[in-house]
Amino acid sequence: MAHKFIKEIAPGEPIDDIYMVREPILRSTTRGDLYIAMFLCDRSGQLNGRMWQATEAIYSSLPKPGFIHIQGRSELYANKLQIIVNNISVVDAEGVCLEDFMVRTDKDTGQMFEDVKAIVGRIKHPGLKALVGEFLADTELMEKFCTAPAATTLHHNYLGGLLEHTHNMLRVAVAILPLYPRLQTDLVLGGIFLHDIGKTEELAYDMGFSYTDSGQLIGHITKGLLMINQKADGLTAKGTTIDRPTLDALGHIILSHHGQYEFGSPKLPATAEAFMVYYIDDLDAKMSQVTAAIDNEPGDSNWTGWKNALQTRLYRKRME
Amino acid sequence: MAHKFIKEIAPGEPIDDIYMVREPILRSTTRGDLYIAMFLCDRSGQLNGRMWQATEAIYSSLPKPGFIHIQGRSELYANKLQIIVNNISVVDAEGVCLEDFMVRTDKDTGQMFEDVKAIVGRIKHPGLKALVGEFLADTELMEKFCTAPAATTLHHNYLGGLLEHTHNMLRVAVAILPLYPRLQTDLVLGGIFLHDIGKTEELAYDMGFSYTDSGQLIGHITKGLLMINQKADGLTAKGTTIDRPTLDALGHIILSHHGQYEFGSPKLPATAEAFMVYYIDDLDAKMSQVTAAIDNEPGDSNWTGWKNALQTRLYRKRME
Amino acid sequence: MAHKFIKEIAPGEPIDDIYMVREPILRSTTRGDLYIAMFLCDRSGQLNGRMWQATEAIYSSLPKPGFIHIQGRSELYANKLQIIVNNISVVDAEGVCLEDFMVRTDKDTGQMFEDVKAIVGRIKHPGLKALVGEFLADTELMEKFCTAPAATTLHHNYLGGLLEHTHNMLRVAVAILPLYPRLQTDLVLGGIFLHDIGKTEELAYDMGFSYTDSGQLIGHITKGLLMINQKADGLTAKGTTIDRPTLDALGHIILSHHGQYEFGSPKLPATAEAFMVYYIDDLDAKMSQVTAAIDNEPGDSNWTGWKNALQTRLYRKRME
Amino acid sequence: MAHKFIKEIAPGEPIDDIYMVREPILRSTTRGDLYIAMFLCDRSGQLNGRMWQATEAIYSSLPKPGFIHIQGRSELYANKLQIIVNNISVVDAEGVCLEDFMVRTDKDTGQMFEDVKAIVGRIKHPGLKALVGEFLADTELMEKFCTAPAATTLHHNYLGGLLEHTHNMLRVAVAILPLYPRLQTDLVLGGIFLHDIGKTEELAYDMGFSYTDSGQLIGHITKGLLMINQKADGLTAKGTTIDRPTLDALGHIILSHHGQYEFGSPKLPATAEAFMVYYIDDLDAKMSQVTAAIDNEPGDSNWTGWKNALQTRLYRKRME
Amino acid sequence: MAHKFIKEIAPGEPIDDIYMVREPILRSTTRGDLYIAMFLCDRSGQLNGRMWQATEAIYSSLPKPGFIHIQGRSELYANKLQIIVNNISVVDAEGVCLEDFMVRTDKDTGQMFEDVKAIVGRIKHPGLKALVGEFLADTELMEKFCTAPAATTLHHNYLGGLLEHTHNMLRVAVAILPLYPRLQTDLVLGGIFLHDIGKTEELAYDMGFSYTDSGQLIGHITKGLLMINQKADGLTAKGTTIDRPTLDALGHIILSHHGQYEFGSPKLPATAEAFMVYYIDDLDAKMSQVTAAIDNEPGDSNWTGWKNALQTRLYRKRME
């Protein structure tokens, strides 16, 4: 049975479906009766939920957050839609169609990953080639790479977003590198492939998008560098050594790809290849933000609302 | 006879050639004799010149700056090379091979301009097409467009630099626009073609590179907008009207293409196309600066000196 | 019959008057009945309006925004006053007393404009005099000049504000120019007269104060420069030429009068006259803001609330 | 006998006059002979001086800095003028015409001080009037007020500069206060009169312009506040009390008159009068800087050199 | 009878206790009946209060703000607790236990003050010793010093906070001064003791924490300097003179202890001792903020909410 999406619910409908529950609170009414206030959500939005005649036991059983199957009814209260919940049963995440709850890229992830492999397959430098091979051979990591979002907000903030962003950057690089023949193609392609690989550890995306503790304390930039050095150590243990200058040149691209200290780069770009990766990353992330902001604005006004990350409202009227 | 370049002069050589004279000053020695101190330069560098036994009349006849034919001799003084000038005759700029005195792009300007015309020839929007046509039909302006530098310092600071920079940006746009299908191609191509057109009026480049008074007071961004509006007024007078929203969308690209207020843009990018032009401009200008800084650094150190505009020294050792 | 101002309405009053309607929305109640939620406003404030038993047809007929004549009743709901609307008829803006809906300067605009003409009448430089004359002769533009606000928020944000601000700046200039005899009086007076002339095209003020699309994309500073150049082109066509250095010096004042890049000036002041106009503009705008903030603060506290544009609370206790 | 100014000295002249000596150093030649290197200066400039065959005793006797009478001869060395000193005798500052050594305002200080007294004589508020009277009655302080420069560099950096700047600000205030009738005239006039009074203690100007130790550690803003409170304490001791709110309002003007924290104001303007004094101070100081920069640039170029404090080169061509 | 704290009140309880009333407003219902809306608070929080059937007389009698004894009942309204007030009588602040209304340090203020006296008792420099003695002998001031908060928000924002902060800074100084033997201990200890003494006049803390008018206009930094100079003048009058360089060195510490212009320091640290006091102040204030933020966050999340003054969320999970 198809999921009933939050934003499709009308007032007065019976509800019998799975939703994610967030921030449940146990409260008491004026008369002293217990009830549970909660948010019920899926990828389309969220509503207030109220379970009257609740018990401590029911409250304790709730995941915070997690999935629950509820039975109840929608109603309007103070002009806002809410859901009156009569029964709750906790549902395991395994049995849930995650895509009902988190947005996923509308591109074909299998095809994109094939493209990525084809593009980085052009790398000829033996050390870089071996290192990139180590990453591609780590199937568990590559699965995360194909599933993770690229950010919790701002741009490519959906399942598969990291792959989509990396894929697009690689395609931009392939298109423009012939115009800048002095650059070392292998470094640019390897740098783009791995520039955000630390996000597989920085972000949690099994239940909405958030940061792991480790992600917040260390950050994806430093984590990416640690992963590269661990793969290189692994290579060395197998008898293939990637020379230090090449590893440092690659590491420098990762450390500097935010381009400015205040965006968390501990180093500013200092090689031609690092500048190129920084500019392609910035261009692709911003074009994605701009396009999403224009597409997602409801109504038909010529202007979107203020977009803080872009420091502007966007004009979206097309030429006639 | 080939020009004797400044940086090829050795101590003790006789000199009989044309140089640009700059900042001549009439001074008197301890004994009261008059002499002229001056800089003598060409595109390869400059040296101090001294004319002993000078007169007020000779000094007054000198252009400040301009071209002179001198006869004299090189010598070392306090470990620095200088030129002792015996005779001076003023030379008209017409009779001078300008390329001996100003660096010129090493690309083929005729071919680049053909490419530019071919690329903007793809524009289909009738108003934009007509406006671009007005610019292409202004042969005097197009000659300046093919000759002007893109800047006095920093990037593409040589004759033909404006054309080379515009040409490369157009090629980048053609390469990556297919990856961003929501953008209006016509606006991006027209915007790039005209984004720096005001530099033809802002910069003086007949005698070294500098700013015109009008260029310093008004700036190339505003001048570009004035030129577009004058061409549009001209079109209207001929019976072809470009609608105001299209003209404003194009004008907005020009006004915002520096991307930040502190770089002289009175508006920040607020359309998808304006963001795209800003990013392509920034990428091409910076890649040009980075490549030039790496190529022009003498010696074989792994690092260049500090580059203030890039806020870094550059590492230029290539992978082995 | 005098307009019943929003802030004079008490609970429980019958309402039969014209108001501006903003952001009307068609909604349905829990039972499925349609109703319209809207804001009703005039220059004194705004209230929520509710029309129960609405129809799609009524909703579609509403201007968004625009003027409507309503019949209904005021009531308190959840401690806030709202208006229950029984009948709606759309009203043409022509038949409305605009001053009921937008604040107007309390100064005499006719007298202020006479003063302005008298002061700029002192200009002696033939080119500037002719150019200023072109503006004064453009009666349609001068009518806008006398009606437009100087801003949508911050300072002189009322009908006639642009004239009042320009008028006061000219009076300040006349008072202090004798103390700075090195400045070219004609340039200062002409520069002040025209410094914000682009606001007549940047701002819309027929239905509340807002920006035009063209105003947001191009800005009043650049528009001012375009207008000056168009008037100069017009003069040339009539046989009177204003020399380029004078036009550039005037244009530079307009481009630089915000004094800082981050306030949208593409050029910083670089002439004595540009500095003077920038300082007088800043002083008059800020004194207007300070005075308005002190006067408009309700209650009798010694301090106003925080004023973000001034980065302070204001102390308004007067000496005894 | 008139002083021979440094910038009037030609090569090969005999010298017999008083100059200020700065930074004398005792050195030895290759052969081991002692000589003294020093700067010799007056208000028109400075030259290197050399005394060969010097002794430890002569060196020890020299003031560092101070006035000396020298006998010797000018000569050119390595294309620069220097003075060979044969005899030195130390001169007491009392016997020296200070104006030969420090620039003085070319305005009439007596007349300016009369004007200042007349303008602050308009103050009617009894407390402020009494406080201003205490300052005017302190003849020793008023003498410093009429002699001190307004700054060591930047603006009004000459003897009498503090008076000239204060005088001009008061005249600006008198001219424009009628246009801003909501302001308390007494506070503005009193605030201007005393805004920089602490400079009489912050700056040393008996031997060139510099900061006192106390001036550097405490600053003229805080010193001004201390002086006002001490005068108010003195008034109280005499039986006249100035109420605390008035004293705080005046003190606030002094503390905030630099308008920005980074210019050393510990408080930002928070009263209408403080804003007015800040703007008048900024306008008068900047117009003085701009005018001086334009007047002092040698040569006839349309543009001055870069002026760091104004963040621009200045265009000084006048309209024709 | 123990005070019933706001956050302990449940719905439906009878209320008969003293609370602080804030922002009372007289309103009328739809039917025209008068009622009073107000906030009722103590140190644990605040609630809305409503007195129906109120009169103008009752409203006029209310302090704004102040203490009142109320009788009434708690109730839930729109899911929020409020208090229905039946009777009001005004209570004098004298008869109130202030600690029920304002948070107080949980340290022993008597002991802390003894410690402070013991530590500054180590000062040996005669002038500083005498000056510190003048402050200690001013019992009225010392009582304020022991009672005042250190700030209205951010850190040590409770009664006794100024003493606690000063006490802790002195202990840090005593602990680390032996590691920095080049510093003048007397200046550091005296500087810490007096660095925030002006807060006794800047802050009002008899009825919640706020700024005095004088405090906002002048600030505690400048007030501290005025107090030191007044005490020094008092000493001089008694025949003990503290030399100017020592007084300036102490004053400089107070003026510069915020370390940056934008935090209200008119001077940046320029002595070793001023740097030390600035660093100890910053360290103690920030460690207090960090600890309070971690302790006061409800729930058991590993992370606190965003703390703007610290520009971070705080991670508070302890090592296992």
Add this chain to the structure above:
Amino acid sequence: MAHKFIKEIAPGEPIDDIYMVREPILRSTTRGDLYIAMFLCDRSGQLNGRMWQATEAIYSSLPKPGFIHIQGRSELYANKLQIIVNNISVVDAEGVCLEDFMVRTDKDTGQMFEDVKAIVGRIKHPGLKALVGEFLADTELMEKFCTAPAATTLHHNYLGGLLEHTHNMLRVAVAILPLYPRLQTDLVLGGIFLHDIGKTEELAYDMGFSYTDSGQLIGHITKGLLMINQKADGLTAKGTTIDRPTLDALGHIILSHHGQYEFGSPKLPATAEAFMVYYIDDLDAKMSQVTAAIDNEPGDSNWTGWKNALQTRLYRKRME
């Protein structure tokens, strides 16, 4: 034989000693003879050196930079001392007393290292204790730790500086941690011990102080993190696992200890312990800079010259 220090050389002395040679250049005189220009330096300063009658072979044999034994003579040229070199022989760094060429801490490094071991010996957390033990057991690394400078400029820029700075920070922590009992002592001590450990790889200090290529591309902060993770991996291989949250908390201290993005920290402090380490690092580094600036200023002026890193001149007159 004791080394003759550069700053002890007088004009006309015979020279026969070892110096470091830097930037040697082969040039030709006017007559075409070859000579070598070079800098000769030791820890006390540097002089120009000239070897006339040089050959290509001699020039090629010179280290750039490195140690040479020279024979020659000092002389004054254009008022500056230089050394005329007659013979050159290259010297191996092994045979050189490095302390003649690089400044070394005047503290006892053996004793300081014992202190460091004793202080970190207090750590009780098993994982941290084991990790710190791994570092202490790495004798090669510990030797670098005891020898490296803490910086190339600014503070502790001498051999042993890293140890001295770490040692002093640990002592400060031991002194003040009892005053902040909520902090986890083990984390603070471990964090301080390792905060700059990456400098052993970032800095080169065998021949003057400079950055390694790897140090410039990656930086000591990231290198420190890599070292910690490698040691932890080593521990794991030996069967002792340090839990991830503890390793992240320690890593976070290292990443954030510069406290601000623009100083190269990719993360801002987000734990109480990270704040503490940041403040102690800043305090100790700045007190070291301040003290050095005061001690190293020649002459007896009350003020040092401008110190850019401290944004001030320093006042160093002590109280009397």
